[in-house]
Amino acid sequence: MLNLTRQECYKLAKKRSTLIFIIILVIQNLAFAVLSLKIAKLFPARFLFAGNFGTISTIQLITIATAASIVSSEFDYQTLKSLIPRTSSRQVILISKWLTLLGYTLSLLLLTSLITLLAQLFFFQDIFSLTDTIPELGLPIWQSWLTNIFANFVNLWLLLSLVFLLAALFKKNSVAITVGIVVYFALPVVGTLMGLLIHKWSVLKWNPLNFLNYPLQLNSPEIMAKITKLSTTQLLIGNLGYTILFLSIGLFFFARKEA
DSSP: OHHHHHHHHHHHHHOHHHHHHHHHHHHHHHHHHHHHHHOTTTSOHHHHHHTTTTHHHHHHHHHHHHHHHHHHHHHHTTOHHHHGGGSSOHHHHHHHHHHHHHHHHHHHHHHHHHHHHHHHHHHSTTTOOTTSEETTTTEEHHHHHHHHHHHHHHHHHHHHHHHHHHHHHOSSHHHHHHHHHHHHHHHHHHHHHHHHHHHHOGGGGGSHHHHTTHHHHHHSHHHHHHHHOSOHHHHHHHHHHHHHHHHHHHHHHHHHSOO
């Protein structure tokens, strides 16, 4: 498995899109930092800092597309048949892709977090300190920043597990990418509707879409708990549980899918 994971990492690193995505993230991070300096009322630096100057959302879109493509590419280029004889099972092939994407996700978050810290050091040191408290949240900026990164990472892997499942079911990555992105962008609208439905039928609070409210509830626990009808701990456990479930189902179908 280790050798397969190295190969997957090498293939991902060699893709032109990987370099392009990194450049986009760096530019976006610095651009929003500059906007925070120039138009502070529209782009408050304290709040943008907590989201790595908007790059967390971009990372989510990038990794959704990448997750679908690294699975479906095996079928598009018919390379799965050549991989199977060199490994013990198809499950090992898919798990190596999970590990590769996990490393990719963490690397992008680490990169953008480092740039965000440097931006605060060089651009905003006289404007705010990491130990300052955000009045709306009642948390130090550094704590809100780390909490936001962690919560969005957890949510991201719930989405990615669904994308991996769909990619294992369909040979074309367009279905998996489309569903992942639609769920991501539709969440604010769906979340409002879901809140009304949960209020009427409490059992719906256990559906996976409700668990995507985890980052919002960490920032506004009292307000969001009334909507989700779950505690913050329950949302975290639910995220992890659904992620494991979707990955397991995807593993089952990938092992039985015609190459």
